[in-house]
Amino acid sequence: xxxxxxxxxxxxxxxxxxxxxxxxxxxxxxxxxxxxxxxxxxxxxxxxxxxxxxxxxxxxxxxxxxxxxxxxxxxxxxxxxxxxxxxxxxxxxxxxxxxxxxxxxxxxxxxxxxxxxxxxxxxxxxxxxxxxxxxxxxxxxxxxxxxxxxxxxxxxxxxxxxxxxxxxxxxxxxxxxxxxxxxxxxxxxxxxxxxxxxxxxxxxxxxxxxxxxxxxxxxxxxxxxxxxxxxxxxxxxxxxxxxxxxxxxxxxxxxxxxxxxxxxxxxxxxxxxxxxxxxxxxxxxxxxxxxxxxxxxxxxxxxxxxxxxxxxxxxxxxxxxxxxxxxxxxxxxxxxxxxx
Amino acid sequence: xxxxxxxxxxxxxxxxxxxxxxxxxxxxxxxxxxxxxxxxxxxxxxxxxxxxxxxxxxxxxxxxxxxxxxxxxxxxxxxxxxxxxxxxxxxxxxxxxxxxxxxxxxxxxxxxxxxxxxxxxxxxxxxxxxxxxxxxxxxxxxxxxxxxxxxxxxxxxxxxxxxxxxxxxxxxxxxxxxxxxxxxxxxxxxxxxxxxxxxxxxxxxxxxxxxxxxxxxxxxxxxxxxxxxxxxxxxxxxxxxxxxxxxxxxxxxxxxxxxxxxxx
Numbered sequence: 001x002x003x004x005x006x007x008x009x010x011x012x013x014x015x016x017x018x019x020x021x022x023x024x025x026x027x028x029x030x031x032x033x034x035x036x037x038x039x040x041x042x043x044x045x046x047x048x049x050x051x052x053x054x055x056x057x058x059x060x061x062x063x064x065x066x067x068x069x070x071x072x073x074x075x076x077x078x079x080x081x082x083x084x085x086x087x088x089x090x091x092x093x094x095x096x097x098x099x100x101x102x103x104x105x106x107x108x109x110x111x112x113x114x115x116x117x118x119x120x121x122x123x124x125x126x127x128x129x130x131x132x133x134x135x136x137x138x139x140x141x142x143x144x145x146x147x148x149x150x151x152x153x154x155x156x157x158x159x160x161x162x163x164x165x166x167x168x169x170x171x172x173x174x175x176x177x178x179x180x181x182x183x184x185x186x187x188x189x190x191x192x193x194x195x196x197x198x199x200x201x202x203x204x205x206x207x208x209x210x211x212x213x214x215x216x217x218x219x220x221x222x223x224x225x226x227x228x229x230x231x232x233x234x235x236x237x238x239x240x241x242x243x244x245x246x247x248x249x250x251x252x253x254x255x256x257x258x259x260x261x262x263x264x265x266x267x268x269x270x271x272x273x274x275x276x277x278x279x280x281x282x283x284x285x286x287x288x289x290x291x292x293x294x295x296x297x298x299x300x301x302x303x304x305x306x307x308x309x310x311x312x313x314x315x316x317x318x319x320x321x322x323x324x325x326x327x328x329x330x331x332x333x334x335x336x337x338x339x340x
Numbered sequence: 341x342x343x344x345x346x347x348x349x350x351x352x353x354x355x356x357x358x359x360x361x362x363x364x365x366x367x368x369x370x371x372x373x374x375x376x377x378x379x380x381x382x383x384x385x386x387x388x389x390x391x392x393x394x395x396x397x398x399x400x401x402x403x404x405x406x407x408x409x410x411x412x413x414x415x416x417x418x419x420x421x422x423x424x425x426x427x428x429x430x431x432x433x434x435x436x437x438x439x440x441x442x443x444x445x446x447x448x449x450x451x452x453x454x455x456x457x458x459x460x461x462x463x464x465x466x467x468x469x470x471x472x473x474x475x476x477x478x479x480x481x482x483x484x485x486x487x488x489x490x491x492x493x494x495x496x497x498x499x500x501x502x503x504x505x506x507x508x509x510x511x512x513x514x515x516x517x518x519x520x521x522x523x524x525x526x527x528x529x530x531x532x533x534x535x536x537x538x539x540x541x542x543x544x545x546x547x548x549x550x551x552x553x554x555x556x557x558x559x560x561x562x563x564x565x566x567x568x569x570x571x572x573x574x575x576x577x578x579x580x581x582x583x584x585x586x587x588x589x590x591x592x593x594x595x596x597x598x599x600x601x602x603x604x
Contacts (some may be wrong), residue, residue, distance in 0.1 A: 074346055077385040082348070084341055116575030116589045121341045209583075214603045241578030244571040248386040256386035260571070263579070266388075270579065273569050274390065274410030277542065279604040289604075292501060293581070300584040 003171045004184025008050075010270070011168040015050040017049050018180055022131070023089060025066055026096030027059035033332045043113075044095075045191060047259050053096055055163050058141040060316055063097050064108060067126040068262075068288040070234070071080075075258040077248075090137035092129045096161070099154035099193060100310040102132050102144045104237030110302050111240045131174065132157040146194065148201040151308035153193045170179030201303060201324045202331040209296055210334070217330045219284035225319050226266065226283035230322065232290070232313035233264025238306050241265060265290050291326055345574055348383055349428035353419055354401065355370045363452070364417060365395060365405045368425050372402070376459035376469075377565060377593040380404070380427045381573045384484045386414040392591070394430065395455035396462060402427075405455040405487060408447070408491025431573040432592050435460060435537065436471060440494060443535040446526075447476045448519050450540025450550050454487050455476050456592075457539050465498050470510035474499025479540070481505065483512045486510050519544065523551040531556035538596075540566045549596055562596035 006014065018024065024047040033041035042054050043061040055096045073085040105127075112123035134157035146152040158174035159181075169189035172178050243263040248256035263270055266286045271279040280286050298306035313323045355367035374397055383389035383402060390412045396403035404425075408417040419425070436570045445464065449457045461476060463469030476495060480486050482505050504515040504522055515522065519540075528534055528593035536557050538548045545564055552562055568587045571577035582602040585594075594602070 075385075080350070080385055080426070082426075084344060084347070112576060116586065118345050118574045120574070120576050120577075121344050122346075125341070186349055208601075211515065211601075211603065240576065242571060243577065243579070244389050246383075246388045253386070258385070258389075258579075260382075263571075263577070265578070271569055273567065275407065276409075279568075286604075290585070297581075297584040298477050305580075 001171060001173055002178060002181070003169065003187040003189040004181050005187040005189065006170065006181075006184045007166065009168060010184065011170075012050040014180060015053075015181065018094060019048070021180075023091040023093040024048075024096075024135075025063065025093055026052075027054040027057070029054045029057070032115075047096075052092040052326045055135065058144075058310075058312070060312065062104060062233055062310065063087075063095050063101055064104065064237050064239075064311060065095060067105070067108060067123055068112070068132060068240065068242075070262045071259055072122060072261075073257045074244075075257050077246075077254075077256045077258070079254050082258075085246065087125055090129075092131065094131045094133050094158075096133045096135055098135050098137055098310075100144070100149075100151050100152035100308045101237050102134060102156055103151035103308045104128075104310065105132070107238040107298070107302075107306050107308070108240060110298075114302075131159075131177075134160045134191065135270075136162045137194045138158060138162075140197045141185045141311070143199060143314040143322075143324065144194075144197045145199045145201050145309040145311060147197050147309070148199075148203060149305060149307055149309035152197075153194070160189075162189060177270065189199055190200075197309075199311065199324050201309070201327040203295055203327060204331045204334050206296070207300070208333065209292060213330065213333060214288060216333050218333055219282075219288045221289040222280050222321065225321055226287055227319055228266050228268055228283055228286070229318060230267040231316045231318065232321075233266055234262060235312040235316045237310055237312070238294070238308060239264060241270070260320040265293070287321075287326065291323070291330060295327055295330070345428070346572070348389075348428040350424040351402065351427050352573075353421050353423050353425060354566060356419070356421060358486050359405065359489075362409070362417075363404050363405065363407045365398075365485060366416065366419070366425065367401055367403050368427070370401060370427065371400045372430065374402070374430040375437065377434035377456055378430035378432050379456075379573070380429035381431065381590065382412070382416075383426045384412060384415050385426065387415045389571070391431070391568075391573060391588070393456040393565075393567075395458050397459060403451070404460075407452055420499060431588055431603070433590065435565075435593050437463075440535055441470060443471055444473045444475075444533055445471045445535050445537070446477075447537045448477045448479075448523060448540070448552070449537075450479045450544040450548070451481065451485065451542035452487070453544070453565070454557050457537055458488060460537065461495055461498075464493065469568075471499075477519050477522050478502045478503050479506070479522075479544070482507075483509050501570075518547075520547050520551045523548060523555065526555060528555055528557070532558055532561070534561060536562045537564075538562060539600055542567075559597040559600065560595060563596055564596055564599050565591065565592045566594065566599070566602075568594065 294307035351368035568580035
């Protein structure tokens with residue numbers, strides 16, 4: 001392991017050199033593209049230069065789309081012939097991301113590479129090309145509760161970076177990047193991790209959820225409040241659900257595609273079966289389903305909680321539903337306290 | 341990609357049999373090992389893909405009994421012999437044949453729930469699943485909605501088979517009423533010595549299992565099969581998850597003692 005120090009100018013040159021060998025992705029600001037007039041959008045996007053890397057604000061969307069795009073063609077159809085969709089970009093990718101998101105990828109791996117013993121090849125071919133450049137969090141952002149979820153610390157990174165006012169400190173873990181950073185001044189830098197958030201949640205630690213919690217009145221509030229827009233699902237770094245959709249081309253019904261598209265447990269139609277049967281019609285039931293998955297039943301299967309406390313669901317909910325608060329309500333209800 | 345579990349293989353339709361005005365059984369040629377209770381992801385390119393349970397199989401053929409109620413199943417109804425289905429699987433856990441072998445097997449099926457249990461009945465008939473006794477209660481909406489009606493007499497050679505329709509109907513002189521009443525009327529010599537299979541629509545399964553419990557059958561001897569929307573069959577798409585169980589991986593067949601704790 002080596003550590004180096006760079007001036008901003010020096011780092012910018014290293015960044016350019018990195019960009020010649022790798023596709024670079026990171027949080028980027030899109031001025032005026034925010035949800036409300038006069039606001040900006042910050043999302044994961046290709047980076048052409050260092051100054052495009054947004055460090056002052058949390059990205060509204062997570063980096064999961066790099067391995068699990070919102071809409072991905074799995075097969076092309078020519079008549080009844082299935083042709084696997086090729087990977088459009090064969091380059092290795094460096095992604096700049098924070099510790100919670102690195103831990104988020106661990107959860108994506110659990111579903112796509114481990115669950116059921118099958119490796120999802122569409123996920124894997126993107127995941128294998130990904131290299132994590134961890135951005136150290138000096139302080140936590142609004143709505144973050146990574147410390148409560150135990151995902152404030154990450155070790156699985158190729159390179160860790162501290163962006164100061166006039167310098168960039170770099171720790172290189174993965175040998176393949178050592179040469180690129182060798183021009184820097186030697187440094188003793190090791191990344192530090194956020195140890196407290198403004199927002200704390202009490203994560204229930206139980207083996208079996210009591211049946212009465214499934215029917216608890218605490219869920220009723222969400223029946224009216226949630227509008228089933230699914231933004232919490234799409235912004236979540238650990239939501240992995242998808243649906244398979246076939247299409248045919250308008251000018252040739254012989255040709256078409258099979259795609260997988262993001263789906264989410266809050267969305268209408270998520271459980272619809274042919275013939276009209278569906279489950280969890282009420283929004284509160286969907287909130288309960290998601291909450292238990294994130295803080296209870298995933299852990300039962302994999303040994304750790306799914307939620308990483310990035311707080312994006314709380315950032316993006318148009319109805320100001322706080323998932324963090326919901327976790328606390330579950331914890332309170334389990335203690336027999338007043339969940340309201 | 342070396343291995344792509346999402347890539348289906350073509351299976352040629354060798355037979356089509358109409359069961360009702362909207363249900364039909366497709367026989368396709370395919371040499372795949374499978375177990376009763378398992379399912380395949382069945383698709384047609386440019387139309388879509390859906391999980392469909394096996395309603396019968398042999399060494400080189402599979403049957404799917406389908407109700408035309410959706411985009412894919414409507415398109416399946418248009419197919420003719422010689423055309424291809426695209427299938428991948430089998431997926432899921434089947435029925436516990438080792439437990440059923442030599443048992444007193446009781447099967448309660450409602451409507452399309454008869455499709456996944458039919459291979460058990462056929463196994464009992466052809467000796468591949470030897471049982472001490474076989475009892476079947478099959479419930480349908482009406483005499484027009486019977487599935488496998490031409491096989492009932494054959495089933496009766498092996499066991500006691502009761503086919504009921506929800507309400508009495510002109511031209512039907514068989515039993516009527518919901519399966520629950522007929523379960524209630526069952527006489528079991530030793531309820532602890534029966535393996536009970538209950539498959540059907542969610543509401544039917546709930547009340548049917550309650551009746552089976554009242555007969556004194558232990559929870560561990562009751563087996564149910566769940567039906568859920570699925571997009572993968574591989575534990576990835578998330579649609580069929582209930583609690584920590586994935587219906588496609590850990591089911592669709594569950595021991596009731598496990599299924600009882602699964603709240604959607």
